[in-house]
Amino acid sequence: MALEDYERPSVTTDLVVFSVREGKLNALLIKRGVVPFKGGWALPGGFVNIDESIDEAAKRELQEETGVKDIFLEQLYTWGEVDRDPRGRVITVSYFALVKDNEVELKASTDAAEVKWFDVNKLPKLAFDHDKILKYAIQRLRWKFEYTTMAISLLPKKFSISQLKNLYEVVFEREFDKRNFYKKILSLDILDEKGMQENVAFRPAKLYSLKKGAESRVVAMV
Amino acid sequence: MALEDYERPSVTTDLVVFSVREGKLNALLIKRGVVPFKGGWALPGGFVNIDESIDEAAKRELQEETGVKDIFLEQLYTWGEVDRDPRGRVITVSYFALVKDNEVELKASTDAAEVKWFDVNKLPKLAFDHDKILKYAIQRLRWKFEYTTMAISLLPKKFSISQLKNLYEVVFEREFDKRNFYKKILSLDILDEKGMQENVAFRPAKLYSLKKGAESRVVAMV
DNA sequence: ACAAAAGTGTTGAGAGTACACCCATGC
DNA sequence: GCATGGGTGTACTCTCAACACTTTTGT
Numbered sequence A, B: 001m002a003l004e005d006y007e008r009p010s011v012t013t014d015l016v017v018f019s020v021r022e023g024k025l026n027a028l029l030i031k032r033g034v035v036p037f038k039g040g041w042a043l044p045g046g047f048v049n050i051d052e053s054i055d056e057a058a059k060r061e062l063q064e065e066t067g068v069k070d071i072f073l074e075q076l077y078t079w080g081e082v083d084r085d086p087r088g089r090v091i092t093v094s095y096f097a098l099v100k101d102n103e104v105e106l107k108a109s110t111d112a113a114e115v116k117w118f119d120v121n122k123l124p125k126l127a128f129d130h131d132k133i134l135k136y137a138i139q140r141l142r143w144k145f146e147y148t149t150m151a152i153s154l155l156p157k158k159f160s161i162s163q164l165k166n167l168y169e170v171v172f173e174r175e176f177d178k179r180n181f182y183k184k185i186l187s188l189d190i191l192d193e194k195g196m197q198e199n200v201a202f203r204p205a206k207l208y209s210l211k212k213g214a215e216s217r218v219v220a221m222v
Numbered sequence C: 001a002c003a004a005a006a007g008t009g010t011t012g013a014g015a016g017t018a019c020a021c022c023c024a025t026g027c
Numbered sequence D: 001g002c003a004t005g006g007g008t009g010t011a012c013t014c015t016c017a018a019c020a021c022t023t024t025t026g027t
Helices: A054-066 A130-147 A149-156 A161-172 A177-189 B056-065 B130-147 B152-156 B161-170 B177-187
Strands: A010-022 A024-032 A045-047 A071-078 A089-096 A110-117 A191-196 A207-212 B010-023 B026-031 B045-046 B073-081 B088-097 B112-119 B191-196 B206-210
Touching: A010 A161, A010 B056, A024 A054, A024 A161, A045 A054, A045 B056, A054 A089, A054 A110, A071 A130, A071 A177, A071 B073, A089 A130, A130 A161, A130 A207, A149 A161, A149 B026, B010 B056, B010 B130, B010 B161, B026 B056, B026 B130, B026 B161, B026 B191, B045 B056, B056 B073, B056 B112, B073 B130, B073 B191, B088 B130, B088 B152, B112 B152, B130 B152, B130 B161, B152 B161, B161 B177
Parallel strands: A010 A089, B010 B088
Antiparallel strands: A010 A024, A010 A045, A024 A110, A071 A089, A191 A207, B010 B026, B010 B045, B026 B112, B073 B088, B191 B206
């Protein structure tokens, strides 16, 4: 059979954009400016254009909503229940992204009456099956933190071990032993020393950056 | 914007169906009976109907190609490059499946001139981006074997530890120490004893079955 | 000198790895 | 009794977890 013989579904991407703000894990949501679920909160996202790859569509959406590019973005899962969208048959490919709070510029648009960060522990009711997608994304985020060096992409180029430790404590919602954390991270041989903090009101910390080539290494981080 | 304002891509599923045959890990391929790549080998798969979920489409394809149902089937990844299919814009959601060799009945169809098992180390050139998909599936398969009890779904209801060990050796292409393997598996507390082998020409093995509730447990298996 | 955060070592428990011999059965 | 695969224990190493004090800096 030829392509034309099949009725085609619409395909969208939905993004779970995470950031750490004021010591909490936050996710980006938009207030829908259009039906269905007009006025309800939902994940940012939109249709995949016919001449762009799904990854490109996700990247474009991320930039439209946050102004951010060149940041960690990874496909999560594809949701294809027949009735997940009241407008008709819509398949969505979900992605998750990590952005640095201070590099983000939120902008409303026609689709999004409002764009806002929410503490993942204080989420509103979400449109479509977006609560399921968000739960899935949090699991994946934790997994990524546990087994990859991805967390470091959320920190400045030079960072201290304690900044990294804070990040892990926010994502896993528990404390890590300082000595064990230092020992573990330093034993992985993934960091280069990059001098010291300056102008701090207490003992300056050593700064590190991720070693070249360690970006995609799979290591047990914690 | 409304759904109608977007030109829609076609959506297919592609299946990587694994089985263990004669001590080797095999994948199921079809010889394409239609253009493009007519006469070339490809993964089984097909279009997602407008009134079925993607999971249902994958399940249906699996049954059409192998006659198998109720077996391990899991979504892998969604491939959405613009030019991945010469017929036009086709997005494919890949799945991987595990089937028991002896429960499979291969059938050719209009789309598939021939259906055949291939040793994953002796694969022919594949159509589309199917070699990438297959590589991805093998990675995932190994990960699943390492961290879940999924391997057991490939064995008969009652099985011996050495059958399980053989399976792991095939998938990881290396040997496991017999004593350590027995010790590790039995220490996980995921098996129930189910009597002994009968009518074997040597010392009969103890048989086990997977404990109720252990199907989805995440454990380090090896 | 004090406030604030940085940095550092040891010990015990449990898990992984390496390694070789006896056992039960059918023929 | 022999061929075939089943089943078992010990010692070493390494990793993980628990635990508290000293150091450096700015004010």
